[in-house]
Amino acid sequence: MLRALSQLGVQRAALEDPGYGDLAVSDSARAARAVGIDVVPVPVDEFGLNVTALEASGVRAVVVTPAHQSPTGVVLAAKRRHALLEWAARNDGFVIEDDYDSEFRYDREPVGVLQGLAPDRVFTIGTVSKSLAPAVRLGWVLVPPALADAVAAEKRVSDRGSSGLDQLAVAALLESGRYDRHLRRMRAVYARRRGVLIDSLARHAPGVRLTGLAAGFHAVAHLPESADERAVVAAARQRSVGLYGMGPERSTTVAAPPQLVLGFGNVGERAVESGIAAVADLLR
Amino acid sequence: MLRALSQLGVQRAALEDPGYGDLAVSDSARAARAVGIDVVPVPVDEFGLNVTALEASGVRAVVVTPAHQSPTGVVLAAKRRHALLEWAARNDGFVIEDDYDSEFRYDREPVGVLQGLAPDRVFTIGTVSKSLAPAVRLGWVLVPPALADAVAAEKRVSDRGSSGLDQLAVAALLESGRYDRHLRRMRAVYARRRGVLIDSLARHAPGVRLTGLAAGFHAVAHLPESADERAVVAAARQRSVGLYGMGPERSTTVAAPPQLVLGFGNVGERAVESGIAAVADLLR
Numbered sequence: 027m028l029r030a031l032s033q034l035g036v037q038r039a040a041l042e043d044p045g046y047g048d049l050a051v052s053d054s055a056r057a058a059r060a061v062g063i064d065v066v067p068v069p070v071d072e073f074g075l076n077v078t079a080l081e082a083s084g085v086r087a088v089v090v091t092p093a094h095q096s097p098t099g100v101v102l103a104a105k106r107r108h109a110l111l112e113w114a115a116r117n118d119g120f121v122i123e124d125d126y127d128s129e130f131r132y133d134r135e136p137v138g139v140l141q142g143l144a145p146d147r148v149f150t151i152g153t154v155s156k157s158l159a160p161a162v163r164l165g166w167v168l169v170p171p172a173l174a175d176a177v178a179a180e181k182r183v184s185d186r187g188s189s190g191l192d193q194l195a196v197a198a199l200l201e202s203g204r205y206d207r208h209l210r211r212m213r214a215v216y217a218r219r220r221g222v223l224i225d226s227l228a229r230h231a232p233g234v235r236l237t238g239l240a241a242g243f244h245a246v247a248h249l250p251e252s253a254d255e256r257a258v259v260a261a262a263r264q265r266s267v268g269l270y271g272m273g274p275e276r277s278t279t280v281a282a283p284p285q286l287v288l289g290f291g292n293v294g295e296r297a298v299e300s301g302i303a304a305v306a307d308l309l310r
Numbered sequence: 311m312l313r314a315l316s317q318l319g320v321q322r323a324a325l326e327d328p329g330y331g332d333l334a335v336s337d338s339a340r341a342a343r344a345v346g347i348d349v350v351p352v353p354v355d356e357f358g359l360n361v362t363a364l365e366a367s368g369v370r371a372v373v374v375t376p377a378h379q380s381p382t383g384v385v386l387a388a389k390r391r392h393a394l395l396e397w398a399a400r401n402d403g404f405v406i407e408d409d410y411d412s413e414f415r416y417d418r419e420p421v422g423v424l425q426g427l428a429p430d431r432v433f434t435i436g437t438v439s440k441s442l443a444p445a446v447r448l449g450w451v452l453v454p455p456a457l458a459d460a461v462a463a464e465k466r467v468s469d470r471g472s473s474g475l476d477q478l479a480v481a482a483l484l485e486s487g488r489y490d491r492h493l494r495r496m497r498a499v500y501a502r503r504r505g506v507l508i509d510s511l512a513r514h515a516p517g518v519r520l521t522g523l524a525a526g527f528h529a530v531a532h533l534p535e536s537a538d539e540r541a542v543v544a545a546a547r548q549r550s551v552g553l554y555g556m557g558p559e560r561s562t563t564v565a566a567p568p569q570l571v572l573g574f575g576n577v578g579e580r581a582v583e584s585g586i587a588a589v590a591d592l593l594r
Contacts, residue, residue, distance in 0.1 A: 029344065056467045060313065061344075161474025183340045189473040190445025 027149055027167060030176040031087050031120060032061045039087040039122075040080055043067035044275040045096055054089070063087070067277035070095055072237075074102030077109040087120045093128035093137050097275045097287050099238015099246055107140060114147040120170075123150045127242030129157050129209050132217055139168075146170045154196060156243075156291075157209060162192055216243055219290040222298045230306030236288075243291030246272065248283065253309065255284035261308050267301045311433055311451060314460040315371055315404060316345045323371040324364055327351035328559040329380055338373070347371070351561035354379055356521075358386030361393040371404045377412035377421050381559045381571050383522015383530055391424060398431040404454075407434045411526030413441050413493050416501055423452075430454045438480060440527075440575075441493060446476055500527055503574040506582045514590030520572075527575030530556065532567065537593065539568035545592050551585045 031039070039058055041049065046067075049055040055065045068080045068088065075090050090110070092102035102110070114121050123140045131137070141150035145168075153165035169177045181187070199205040223245060227236055235248040249255065255271040262269050272285035286305070290298050315323070323342055325333065330351075333339040339349045352364045352372065359374050374394070376386035386394070398405050407424045415421070425434035429452075437449035453461045465471070483489040504523060511520055511531065519532040533539065539555040546553050556569035570589070574582050 053467055053470070056463075060467060159474075163469070163471060163473045179340075183337055183344060185447070185469055186337070187447060189447045189476050190443075192473050192475060 027122065027151075027169070027177050027180065028058055028063060029061045029180045030173050032063055033176065034120075034173075036063060036086045036120065038064045038066060038083075038085040039089065040068040040083055040085045041065050041089050041277075042070050042075055042091065042095060043277040044070060044098060044272055045091070045277075047274050047277065049277050069278070070098055070100060072100055074100050074106050075110065077106055077113055080110070081113055081117075085119075086117060087122065089122040089124060090140075091124045091126040092140060093131070094126055094238070094241035096124070096126050097238075097244065097246070097270075097272065099240070099242060099244060101137060101240050107143075111140065111144045111147065114144060119147065121148045123148050125150050125152045127156060128152075130213055130216055130243065131241040132213075132220060133240050141168050146172065157205075157212070158196070162196070164188055164192055164196055216291065219243075219293065219295055219298055220245070222295045223288060223290050223302065226299045226302035227306070230303050231309055234306075234309070244287055244289040247286040247288055247305075249285060249309065251283065253284045255286070258284070258286065258305070258308055262301075262305055265304045265308075267304045269301070269305065311406065311435075311453070311461050311464065312342055312347060313345045313464045314457050316347055317460065318404075318457075320347060320370045320404065322348045322350060322367075322369040323373065324352040324367055324369045325349050325373050325561070326354050326359055326375065326379060327561040328354065328382060328556055329375070330561065331558050333561050353562070354382055354384060356384055358384050358390050359394065361390055361397055364394070365397055365401075369403075370401060371406065373406040373408060374424075375408045375410040376424060377409055377415070378522070378525035380408070380410050381522075381528065381530070381554075381556065383524070383526065383528065385421060385524050391427075395424065395428045395431065398428060403431065405432045407432050409434050409436045411440060412436075414497055414500055414527065415525040416497075416504060417524050425452050430456065441489075441496070442480070442483075446480070448472055448476055448480055500575065503527075503577065503579055503582055504529070506579045507572060507574050507586065510583045510586035511590070514587050515593055518590075518593070528571055528573040531570040531572055531589075533569060533593065535567065537568045539570070542568070542570065542589070542592055546585075546589055549588050549592075551588045553585070553589065 041054065046052040046054050049065055049067060058065050066083050066085060068083055069076045074092065074095055080088055090102065092107065094101065110121060113119060121140060125139055128136050139150050141148040147170065150168040151165060154162050167177060220239060224236060227234055227247065236245050238246045249258065255273055259269060259271045270287040272287055273279055273282060276282055325338065330336040330338050333349055333351060342349045350367050350369060352367055353360045358376065358379055364372055374386065376391065378385065394405060397403055405424060409423055412420050423434050425432040431454065433454065434452040435449060438446050451461060507529060508520060511518055520529050522530045533542065539557055543553060543555045554571040556571060557563055557566060560566055
């Protein structure tokens with residue numbers, strides 16, 4: 027996909043910030059530079075990617091996570107979606123839509139993909155890494171029809187294809203309806219953990235605002251401005267509570283507010299509760 | 311691996327001829343050019359890669375199939391092996407040893423890998439594509455120690471790793487000894503098919519010389535000089551006998567002798583017999 031874009035003359039692409047951390051060392055940025063595409067960060071706010079900043083950056087491609095921005099958890103607002111597609115049309119631009127966490131949405135029906143609105147300008151990528159397991163190493167790309175052959179050739183030269191056994195196993199899961207059943211079951215499991223996270227934080231640290239809860243398995247806790255994000259993360263780890271600061275996800279860390287990324291995907295309800303209690307204790 | 315070589319300043323690499331067909335379109339050549347390495351063909355004769363021609367080509371890397379050259383079936387001669395490693399030492403060169411078909415050797419013990427003789431200059435690549443199935447998509451690389459980190463990073467940026475499930479399954483096969491048992495059983499199966507191929511050809515077309523039989527699942531039949539390789543292949547296909555000419559594997563086809571590549575890996579003994587009878591009929 028990246029090579030196909032490079033062959034179309036795309037020389038610079040934008041990545042969401044926060045999103046990929048330090049672009050000097052991030053794998054995604056390396057993958058882009060490996061095919062001669064330089065990357066620049068474009069800020070994300072409470073409505074998702076800042077399309078005005080994207081326009082100003084002068085790039086011709088952008089990677090976005092509209093369903094549940096990684097890692098802020100923001101959903102790309104309807105206005106921004108339209109602005110993004112207008113940007114693409116005006117600039118001969120391309121959108122790589124990472125359809126991240128769209129399977130696990132709690133407040134309403136899944137948001138539609140951008141790809142349906144502009145199939146010639148949008149690549150939509152998906153994966154079973156979240157819904158089944160990262161070890162499966164399977165994903166898919168919806169490609170603008172004119173670029174499908176180029177992307178297929180790129181995949182063939184890159185690795186000659188993914189595991190046939192795993193593809194057949196996932197196909198059998200899909201065809202049998204068991205994949206859908208699995209998603210429904212897991213959505214309920216994650217929804218309960220999410221509920222425990224919300225309740226625990228409200229009880230133990232009522233002053234801490236929580237955002238990014240519409241989908242996925244993580245939320246963002248907004249710490250008091252005086253808090254030291256790195257110190258809180260380090261102290262929590264010492265108490266065996268594994269959480270992440272937003273800092274490492276940022277490309278631009280100047281004047282960044284202290285925030286925690288709280289994951290509940292692989293943590294049981296009791297562990298969520300006791301983890302939050304420990305963090306609240308640290309914030310006192 | 312290719313990117314790591316490119317980062318070391320390798321700008322041109324040699325591929326065996328015959329071996330990869332038309333380098334303008336072959337996947338291997340495309341993969342090299344994708345990281346900025348140009349490829350040139352170097353001829354193979356009855357002793358394997360012509361190291362004098364390699365030296366003259368001025369490249370700094372070469373891909374070889376020493377155990378059973380693909381597709382001539384020639385084994386790289388001991389003298390050539392030493393010459394190849396001397397070439398590498400003299401030219402700050404690197405050898406990519408595709409340890410192709412080494413598991414299935416019929417006349418004597420498997421030939422040792424080049425890598426053991428010059429671990430700082432040789433990458434040895436292997437795969438379960440032949441021993442289990444291509445659909446498994448698993449292989450390995452023995453990397454010169456100084457380049458191991460760079461190759462691991464290259465793999466990570468390329469695909470973030472191969473299927474964990476398949477890796478665990480193959481690891482279980484290896485640890486249990488069942489992989490070795492499978493190789494031994496299949497070696498006997500292929501040896502019988504190979505025997506049928508040799509006997510059938512001797513009986514039906516005694517004038518046709520067969521080479522490349524020391525290992526693997528294919529042999530090369532040397533047709534009379536007057537034979538039209540492409541016409542024989544086309545006529546055989548019309549009779550539902552699937553075989554290949556050497557022509558499409560060659561980079562340089564000027565004055566190439568007519569040869570057939572006869573595979574017996576996925577063909578039963580009776581089909582080998584009747585296929586050879588049909589081809590012999592065509593040659594009359």
